[in-house]
Each structure stands twice: as structure tokens, then as C-alpha cells.
Amino acid sequence: xxxxxxxxxxxxxxxxxxxxxxxxxxxxxxxxxxxxxxxxxxxxxxxxxxxxxxxxxxxxxxxxxxxx
Amino acid sequence: xxxxxxxxxxxxxxxxxxxxxxxxxxxxxxxxxxxxxxxxxxxxxxxxxxxxxxxxxxxxxxxxxxxxxxxxxxxxxxxxxxxxxxxxxxxxxxxxxxxxxxxxxxxxxxxxxxxxxxxxxxxxxxxxxxxxxxxxxxxxxxxxxxxxxxxxxxxxxxxxxxxxxxxxxxxxxxxxxxxxxxxxxxxxxxxxxxxxxxxxxxxxxxxxxxxxxxxxxxxxxxxxxxxxxxxxxxxxxxxxxxxxxxxxxxxxxxxxxxxxxxxxxxxxxxxxxxxxxxxxxxxxxxxxxxxxxxxxxxx
Amino acid sequence: xxxxxxxxxxxxxxxxxxxxxxxxxxxxxxxxxxxxxxxxxxxxxxxxxxxxxxxxxxxxxxxxxxxxxxxxxxxxxxxxxxxxxxxxxxxxxxxxxxxxxxxxxxxxxxxxxxxxxxxxxxxxxxxxxxxxxxxxxxxxxxxxxxxxxxxxxxxxxxxxxxxxxxxxxxxxxxxxxxxxxxxxxxxxxxxxxxxxxxxxxxxxxxxxxxxxxxxxxxxxxxxxxxxxxxxxxxxxxxxxxxxxxxxxxxxxxxxx
Numbered sequence: 001x002x003x004x005x006x007x008x009x010x011x012x013x014x015x016x017x018x019x020x021x022x023x024x025x026x027x028x029x030x031x032x033x034x035x036x037x038x039x040x041x042x043x044x045x046x047x048x049x050x051x052x053x054x055x056x057x058x059x060x061x062x063x064x065x066x067x068x
Numbered sequence: 069x070x071x072x073x074x075x076x077x078x079x080x081x082x083x084x085x086x087x088x089x090x091x092x093x094x095x096x097x098x099x100x101x102x103x104x105x106x107x108x109x110x111x112x113x114x115x116x117x118x119x120x121x122x123x124x125x126x127x128x129x130x131x132x133x134x135x136x137x138x139x140x141x142x143x144x145x146x147x148x149x150x151x152x153x154x155x156x157x158x159x160x161x162x163x164x165x166x167x168x169x170x171x172x173x174x175x176x177x178x179x180x181x182x183x184x185x186x187x188x189x190x191x192x193x194x195x196x197x198x199x200x201x202x203x204x205x206x207x208x209x210x211x212x213x214x215x216x217x218x219x220x221x222x223x224x225x226x227x228x229x230x231x232x233x234x235x236x237x238x239x240x241x242x243x244x245x246x247x248x249x250x251x252x253x254x255x256x257x258x259x260x261x262x263x264x265x266x267x268x269x270x271x272x273x274x275x276x277x278x279x280x281x282x283x284x285x286x287x288x289x290x291x292x293x294x295x296x297x298x299x300x301x302x303x304x305x306x307x308x309x310x311x312x313x314x315x316x317x318x319x320x321x322x323x324x325x326x327x328x329x330x331x332x333x334x335x336x337x338x339x340x341x342x343x344x345x346x347x348x349x350x351x352x353x354x355x356x357x358x359x360x361x362x363x364x365x366x367x
Numbered sequence: 368x369x370x371x372x373x374x375x376x377x378x379x380x381x382x383x384x385x386x387x388x389x390x391x392x393x394x395x396x397x398x399x400x401x402x403x404x405x406x407x408x409x410x411x412x413x414x415x416x417x418x419x420x421x422x423x424x425x426x427x428x429x430x431x432x433x434x435x436x437x438x439x440x441x442x443x444x445x446x447x448x449x450x451x452x453x454x455x456x457x458x459x460x461x462x463x464x465x466x467x468x469x470x471x472x473x474x475x476x477x478x479x480x481x482x483x484x485x486x487x488x489x490x491x492x493x494x495x496x497x498x499x500x501x502x503x504x505x506x507x508x509x510x511x512x513x514x515x516x517x518x519x520x521x522x523x524x525x526x527x528x529x530x531x532x533x534x535x536x537x538x539x540x541x542x543x544x545x546x547x548x549x550x551x552x553x554x555x556x557x558x559x560x561x562x563x564x565x566x567x568x569x570x571x572x573x574x575x576x577x578x579x580x581x582x583x584x585x586x587x588x589x590x591x592x593x594x595x596x597x598x599x600x601x602x603x604x605x606x607x608x609x610x611x612x613x614x615x616x617x618x619x620x621x622x623x
Contacts, residue, residue, distance in 0.1 A: 008404075008407065008408075010508070010511065011400060011403060011404045011407060011508060012404075014400055015397070015400045015401065015404060018393060018396050018397050018400065019397065021393065022390075022393050022394075022397070025386075025389075029386075057390070058390065058394065058451060058454075061386070061390055062454050062455070118470075118473075118474050119474075120470065120473070120474075120622075120623055121622070122622075146474050147474070147475075148470065148471060148474040150467060150470055150471075152467075153471070154466045154467050154468045155468065156377075156381065156468060158380070158381065158384035158385055159380070159384075163380075167373055167374075167376075167377050167472075168471060168472070168475065170369060170370075170372075170373035170376075171369070171370045171373050171374070171472050171475050171476075171477050172475040172476060173369045173370070173476075211471075214471050215471070218475065
């Protein structure tokens with residue numbers, strides 16, 4: 001597989017940036033709050049990191065985040 | 069002119085009759101106590117007045133305008149403080165009140181002044197945090213401000229003091245008394261001392277009916293008699309006292325002389341000192357709201 | 368009217384402060400980038416797997432990726448975006464009704480129509496920004512790597528998706544006018560979403576069902592013309608309008 005990585009950079013860089021933003025914000029949110037709708041901090045950290053692409057953060061914000 | 073008139077209000081939930089002919093009216097600049105046990109139908113009545121609940125029968129007039137279900141009286145006539153006020157946790161007090169003011173169509177400049185005036189009154193002016201972190205008492209105070217923001221002619225508070233500590237209760241009652249200057253207040257409660265503190269008129273709700281309706285003076289006139297309660301050092305002496313004052317009776321080791329005049333009181337004291345009977349306590353009982361309440365509900 | 372604009376501002380502030388807008392737009396941006404990325408990576412992936420296939424006797428020739436592959440991903444990911452939208456907004460009405468946060472406003476003379484319509488408008492705005500953001504990013508990358516001209520009716524197909532999303536949002540408005548919780552709204556809207564293709568399988572009305580708007584591939588390949596979609600578009604628009612308009616009197620009768 002001799003792929004020219006340069007060809008993919010325009011795609012990969014924004015993709016990684018958006019994912020890291022989403023993941024970073026999710027982890028920040030999990031750490032900043034003590035109370036969740038259900039589950040605890042460890043579970044949500046694992047979910048957010050394992051389901052990295054976007055599913056983990058979504059699951060957290062829908063099912064874990066406490067309502068304001 | 070009466071700000072609020074409720075006539076023969078009826079409402080049942082399923083087969084359960086909650087309101088069965090509730091009638092009362094509230095004049096201008098009056099604090100009106102709406103008293104009843106838990107589940108007597110206080111909240112139901114208030115929701116019907118606000119047009120949030122469809123009544124089965126009867127008539128409600130607010131500021132001379134008939135209330136019907138689904139449409140609240142126009143012109144910002146009523147301010148309402150729910151028993152557990154709920155706000156948007158992501159706003160702070162000023163943002164929330166601005167929203168309330170805009171919804172009632174207030175002028176921007178006036179609104180700003182009104183908000184800072186009211187927040188200062190309830191002591192929330194230094195609070196810059198979002199409502200999310202508010203305590204129960206703070207929410208109650210913000211709830212009152214929200215209800216008063218557009219200077220309504222009628223302020224309805226559903227159990228505003230029930231869940232608060234004594235200091236919080238006093239604050240809320242003070243705010244309600246202050247609001248009397250420009251509005252009539254109806255507040256429901258089962259805490260009778262609160263009613264005695266601020267109300268000028270009351271209605272008792274029992275069995276879905278208004279069991280009593282009148283001013284606080286009416287109540288006092290109804291039960292003007294005072295009782296004397298005597299506790300002696302030596303319980304055996306009670307018999308001697310009872311023999312001298314046959315209209316009195318003994319209960320729980322105490323001697324009670326009902327419907328005692330000032331003269332009866334003096335005579336009792338003279339008797340005690342003449343016979344050298346040592347006493348622990350002698351007390352004059354004013355008939356209070358609680359007695360009347362118990363009498364009214366037939367307990 | 369003053370009540371409506373004040374409430375609209377409140378709704379916008381709500382989705383910004385509760386981070387719903389941020390998350391939704393993030394996801395649509397992510398989809399926008401992923402559509403071409405997956406198309407771009409497919410040949411490498413297949414090449415990588417081809418050794419395994421060769422052992423099983425399957426030989427794969429070189430695959431040429433075009434913009435159509437990228438847009439096929441767009442069509443595949445859109446239902447995902449709609450589902451996220453549905454989950455995010457399913458409780459937008461019912462949570463306020465059950466908490467009683469609207470009662471102070473209603474007693475100040477706010478009409479219930481304003482409540483229904485302001486929330487509808489906010490959902491519409493979020494969805495519109497989301498889908499066109501996603502479209503724009505996919506469009507840019509597809510043109511960068513390949514040539515968008517081989518794919519037909521791109522904008523029209525996306526517009527059909529947008530209209531279908533509007534229909535889903537009207538479903539949320541409709542079910543929220545009588546449902547007790549966000550879960551019920553989600554189930555109701557989900558049921559509409561999944562029942563439509565089933566009806567389509569057995570009936571001749573398929574062409575006019577809102578769900579037929581989501582068949583973008585036929586448009587891309589030129590098998591169907593925009594004219595073939597007009598029936599479904601009109602039906603979808605009318606149904607959406609009907610749902611929102613019936614939600615108004617239903618909300619008036621609702622016990623709050």
C-alpha cells in the first residue's frame with residue numbers, strides 16, 4: 001500500500017480536528033460535572049473514548065448529560 | 069371593585085369531586101389567605117382562575133373579565149407563582165426576567181429599571197450565576213419577582229412558604245405585604261401563622277366548598293371568648309379550684325376555664341392567693357385561626 | 368407578536384447554551400467530511416482486503432472512484448443525521464410541558480401558538496443550517512478530488528432531503544401536541560419513518576409518499592427526473608403543513 005498521504009491530508013486534517021473538538025469537549029464536560037442522568041464518570045469516559053468517531057459523544061450528550 | 073370573583077366553581081376529576089361550589093371574592097389592595105388542608109383543592113381553584121384548567125361549572129371574573137379555559141386574561145392582569153417554580157437553568161435571573169417582561173410586552177427601558185428594583189427588593193441583585201445553581205428559597209424569590217414584573221392587578225401564589233425555612237418564609241411574607249401597595253394577593257397555604265401575619269381576608273376550603281369566608285376581624289369577632297389555662301405545682305390542688313369554679317374543667321392535669329372575662333381572671337387569681345395554692349403557669353388563650361380552622365373542618 | 372419574537376430568542380439561546388446546536392452542527396460537519404473520505408478510502412480498503420478475497424478465489428479489478436460514490440455516502444448518512452436530530456429535539460415540547468416552565472409566560476398572556484411555532488422555527492433553522500453545511504462540505508471535497516459534473520441534480524436531491532427533514536420535524540410538532548414524553552414523540556415519529564417504506568412496498572402510492580424523496584441515487588444517475596418527484600414534494604409539503612396546523616388546536620386543548 002504505497003499511498004501518497006499528501007493526497008488525503010485535505011480530508012484527514014479537518015476530520016481529525018472536528019473529531020478531536022467533539023471528543024475533547026465531551027471529555028471536558030464529563031470531567032466538569034459530577035452528576036449524570038445515569039451511569040458514572042468512568043463509564044462515560046470509556047463510552048466517549050471508545051465510540052470516538054462521533055457516536056460516543058452523542059450517546060453521552062443524549063443519555064448521560066444532566067438537564068440544565 | 070373586586071379584582072377576583074369566584075362563583076360556585078365546580079370541578080371533578082373522574083368520579084372524584086374536588087371542587088363543589090367554591091365562592092369568594094377578593095377586593096383591591098388586599099392580601100387574601102386561601103386556606104385548606106393538603107388536597108383540599110387549593111391548587112385546582114388557582115389553576116382554574118388562571119385559565120389553565122377547564123372548570124365543570126361556575127364563573128370566574130378577573131378584573132371584571134370572564135375567564136375561560138385555554139385563554140388567560142389579557143393585559144397582564146395576573147401574576148402567578150407556582151408552588152414549585154421551574155425556570156430555565158441556563159439563564160441568569162436578569163435574562164429570565166427580561167424574557168418575562170418582553171413576553172408581557174413591556175417597554176425596554178422601564179423593564180430594565182423594574183428588574184433591578186425588584187431584584188434588589190428580594191435580595192437577588194448580587195446574584196450573577198445561572199439559575200441552575202439556585203436554592204429552593206432563591207427560586208421562590210425569583211418566582212415572586214417574575215410574577216410581579218408587569219405590575220399585575222392580581223398576584224396568585226400557590227403555597228409560597230410551605231417548603232421554606234423560617235427566615236425564607238419571613239422574607240417571602242414581607243415581599244407579599246410590600247406588594248399589597250399596588251396589587252391584590254391571593255395566597256394559598258396550610259400554615260396558619262403566615263395567614264395571621266399578613267392577610268386581611270381569608271377563605272377556608274373544605275370538602276370542595278368554601279367553609280368560611282370573611283375578614284380576619286370577622287374571625288376574631290366570631291371567637292372573642294378567651295380561655296384561662298392553669299397549671300398547678302401540686303396536681304391535687306386542682307380539685308379545690310374546680311370546686312370553687314364549677315364551670316371549669318380538668319384536662320391532662322391542667323385546669324381550663326372557658327369563656328373567662330377579665331373579672332373571672334382576677335377572681336381566680338384572688339382565690340389562688342387566698343388559699344395559698346402555688347401555681348406553675350397561668351395563661352390566657354386567645355382564640356386563634358387554628359381553633360376556627362379545626363371547628364370549620366369539624367375536627 | 369412581541370411574545371413570539373421574545374420566545375424565539377429564548378429558543379435560540381436554549382439550543383446554544385445547552386450545546387445542542389454545537390453538537391448537531393458538529394455532526395453534520397463530520398458527515399460532510401466523512402462522505403468523500405469514505406469514498407476516497409474505499410479502493411485502498413478493498414486493495415487491503417483483496418489478498419483475503421484472492422485466497423477465497425474472488426478477484427477484484429481496480430476500482431475507479433467517482434463523485435457518485437461520495438454522494439452515495441451522503442445519501443447513506445442523511446438518515447443518521449435525521450435520527451440524531453429527532454433524538455435531540457424529541458423532548459423540546461414535552462419536557463417544558465411536564466416541568467411547567469411555560470406557565471409563567473402563559474399567565475402573562477403568551478399564546479400557545481407562539482410556543483408551538485417558535486420551537487418549530489428553531490428546529491427548522493437548525494436542520495436547514497445542518498443539511499446545507501453538510502452538503503457544502505461534501506460538494507467542495509467531491510469537486511476537489513473528482514468531478515461533480517458526473518452526478519446529476521445535486522442541489523435538487525439535497526432539497527428533497529431537506530423537505531423530508533421538514534416533514535420529520537412536523538411529525539415531532541404533531542406528536543408533541545398530545546404525547547406525554549419525549550420518548551413517545553420519538554416512537555411516534557420513528558413509526559412514521561419506518562412505516563412509510565412498508566406502505567410503499569405494497570401500494571401504487573409509493574411515488575407520492577414523502578419517503579420517496581429520499582431516493583437520490585436515481586436522480587444522481589439520471590434514471591429519474593425532478594418532475595418525477597413533484598407529486599411527492601407537494602404531498603410532503605401539504606402533510607407537513609397539516610401536521611403543524613393540527614398541532615395548534617391540539618396544544619390549545621392540552622392540559623398544561
